[in-house]
Amino acid sequence: MAVKYELIKTCAQTGARLGRLHTPHGIIDTPTFMPVGTQASVKGMSPEELKSLGAQIILSNTYHLFLRPGNELVKEAGGLHRFMNWDRPILTDSGGFQVFSLSEMRKITEEGVEFRSHINGDKLRLTPESATQVQNDLGADIIMAFDECPPYPAEYAYVKQSTERTSRWAERCLKAHGRSHDQALFGIVQGGMHKDLRKQSALDLTSLDFPGYAMGGLSVGEPKPLMYEMLEETIPFLPSDKPRYLMGVGSPDALLDGSIRGVDMFDCVLPTRIARNGTLMTSQGRMVVRNAKYTNDFSPLDPECTCYACQNYSRAYIRHLIKADEMFGLRLTTIHNLHFLVQLMVQVREAIREDRLGTFRDEFFEKYGMARNE
Ligand SMILES: O=c1[nH]cnc2cc3nc(NCc4cccs4)[nH]c3cc12
Ligand SMILES: [Zn+2]
Numbered sequence: 313m314a315v316k317y318e319l320i321k322t323c324a325q326t327g328a329r330l331g332r333l334h335t336p337h338g339i340i341d342t343p344t345f346m347p348v349g350t351q352a353s354v355k356g357m358s359p360e361e362l363k364s365l366g367a368q369i370i371l372s373n374t375y376h377l378f379l380r381p382g383n384e385l386v387k388e389a390g391g392l393h394r395f396m397n398w399d400r401p402i403l404t405d406s407g408g409f410q411v412f413s414l415s416e417m418r419k420i421t422e423e424g425v426e427f428r429s430h431i432n433g434d435k436l437r438l439t440p441e442s443a444t445q446v447q448n449d450l451g452a453d454i455i456m457a458f459d460e461c462p463p464y465p466a467e468y469a470y471v472k473q474s475t476e477r478t479s480r481w482a483e484r485c486l487k488a489h490g491r492s493h494d495q496a497l498f499g500i501v502q503g504g505m506h507k508d509l510r511k512q513s514a515l516d517l518t519s520l521d522f523p524g525y526a527m528g529g530l531s532v533g534e535p536k537p538l539m540y541e542m543l544e545e546t547i548p549f550l551p552s553d554k555p556r557y558l559m560g561v562g563s564p565d566a567l568l569d570g571s572i573r574g575v576d577m578f579d580c581v582l583p584t585r586i587a588r589n590g591t592l593m594t595s596q597g598r599m600v601v602r603n604a605k606y607t608n609d610f611s612p613l614d615p616e617c618t619c620y621a622c623q624n625y626s627r628a629y630i631r632h633l634i635k636a637d638e639m640f641g642l643r644l645t646t647i648h649n650l651h652f653l654v655q656l657m658v659q660v661r662e663a664i665r666e667d668r669l670g671t672f673r674d675e676f677f678e679k680y681g682m683a684r685n686e
Contacts, residue, residue, distance in 0.1 A: 315454060315496030315523050317342075317555045317576075324667035326572040327547075328660070333524075333555055333576075335401045335453040336494045337393065340368045342555060342576040343660055345567060345653045346403060348584060351376045352386075352396045355584055356643045357650070359398045365619060365651040366658065369401040369453075371579045374446050375410030378438070379429050383449035391451030403579070405559070406443045406456040406485075406500075409528070412463070420460060422477065440484035444497070452495065456526060457485040459500040464532040471504035478502045479516035486520055498557060500528040505538055507545045514549035524555040531560035531580075536569075543573045564593060564656055565682050568673045571660050583649035588642050590634040593652045597681035601645065606631045619651035620644075 313336060320330040331342040347354045347362065350373045354362055362370065377386060389395040392402055408425065411418055415427035417435075424439030438446075440458040447455035459478045462471045482499050489497045499517035503510035517525060527546055530539045543558070550556055555576040561567070562580020570578060583593060590602035594614035601613065612622040613630065621630065621644040633641025656676075663672035676682075 314494055317524065317553060319553055321664070323572075323664040323669045325670040326664075326673075327574040328571045328664045328669045329552075329574060329576060330661055330664045331555065331576055333401075335369075335496070337399060337401045337453050338368070340401055341661055343567070343571040343657055343664075344368055344577055345562060345657045346371045346577065346579040347650050347654075348372075348579055348581045349396070349398075350581070351380070352392060354646075354650070355588070356639070356646050359396070361620075361647060362398075362650070363400070365647060366654040367400070367650065368654075369403060370398060371403045371405060372450070372452065373407070373410055374404050374443060374450065374455075375407040375414065375438075377404075377450060378407060378446050379431050379436070383446040387449040387451070391449075393451065401454070402452040403454040403577075404447050404450055404452040404456065406447065406458045407438050408443070408459045409461045409559075411438060412461060422480075424458070424481075425460075440481040441488040444485045444488040448489070448493070448495065454496050454498055454524065455489075457482045457497060457499050457522075459502060459528055461529050461532065462502065462504050464505070464529075464534050466504055468504075468506060468509075471502075471506060471509055475502040475504070475509050475513050476516075479513060482517055482522075483520055486522070496523040498522055498524040498526050498555075500526040500559070501546055501550075502529045503542070503546070504529055505534060505542060507542075510542055510545045511549055514546050518549065518551060522554070524557060525550050526557040526559050526577075527575075528559050530558065531566075536566065539566075540569060540573060543570065543575065547574045562653065564653065564680060565677065567653065567656060568660065568669075568676060571657075571664075572669060572673060583653050584646050587645035587649045590631075590641075590645060592645060593649050595679055597679075601627055601631050602634045603631075613645075613648050614652070617648065617652065618655075619648050621648040621651075 333340040443458035499522035557577035606627040609627040663669040
């Protein structure tokens, strides 16, 4: 069956929504956080560990898998689910953003993007049609329209021209994808930090009737208040019976403040990336476990946490592993950070159900050490 969003309720205290996203590989309770497995692996995590910490859906990147091992090989393997032994939902990003954040020698035209592989320097191209075909081959449940994420900051004229091209590309993706798919193609709203361009982009894309909408062009270095302002400018123009996905956002405060504004899906490399340098997200705020003050600290990373790392190991042990460059150390910090965010979203959904997400946010910020007005 295709991808279908079911709006369960809206929080009486905020604009947050409780929903269920039905996909061919299972149902996702929203708002949800998606762990990132860029190259068909959430670094250091097995599918069983991801399930045990509560991951409902994971993200992979078209750009990386197109370059290596190639979409044809993944297709030959039976698709991404079989290839990586993950039988729950998968979402793939369309590749445009990664071309601009990773590759050299990029050239962008109406046709698409030409670039050099950051792996071996090969000259490659991605177009709305080919990026859609690659994602069809990979077989994710949710795929993204091929877009350009304008740099930040950027001239109004450039953002206008880029956003209008992204809307034309979105239509080409829809045509290439067809409608006879179980895979859902989501549109990506652009518009930079300009309210009029955000509105125009949302109107262009909703006129094409996608099963879900992402907000792109954000979390690119802009101040958070500006990101929230762009959310507030965009969301009113998106249909309430479709999911809204804020791309690249994953700090605890942003998950809360995004959910409150009506965002249903989030992804970010942050929890896995900072885990690899020994930084933990805990209920008392961030903690750098490699810090000397934890040398003789035999308490768990986070006393309130029920994850495998906190239930079985001490700060002193994990600090030792990180300092000794032991792989197991990075696995434990990754398990904890992913569990922390996935479980934060469980609490967010609970708070929406009980119409108290605003109160929950303030209490969380108090404990987490965020200034209320951040
Ligand atoms: O407009 C977008 N289109 C398609 N994918 C994206 C991914 C994105 N990820 C971030 N921020 C998180 C980051 C990850 C690495 C560098 S920034 N912002 C993003 C924007 C886009
Ligand atoms: Zn933990």
